[in-house]
Amino acid sequence: MRALRVGKMLRDTLRSLFRRPVTVEYMTKPGSMVPLPERFRGKLTYDKSACIGCLLCIRVCPGGVITSTEERKASFNISRCIFCGQCVEICPKGAIKMSSQFEVVTYDKNGLLIK
DSSP, X not given: OHHHHHHHHHHHHHHHHTSOOOOOOSEEETTEEOOOOTTOOOSEEEOTXXXXXXXXXXXXXXXXXXXXXXXXXXXXXXXXXXXXXHHHHHOTTOOEEEOSOOOOOOSSGGGGEEO
């Protein structure tokens, strides 16, 4: 029984040795990014002027990303976001959108706050 497992592992290892790699390079050419799928969910964008202050987004956010400001507008802490897109779907005016930006890196945590 054990010899069969070892033989199968050896066969799988030798097969994968001659296959092409599955990974995609980060940048195909210098300055050009890998094409993203059409429905990719990246960093949130917020149009404060389109927001009507209904705060439905706060109720549906599973990560507790969204908080309310004094003028009944939303504030986002992207460091807690799981990119589920529920806030985008519930927003009646389309003030919240998902961008195609996936590089959410900063040295300062305040750079991850959207007001």
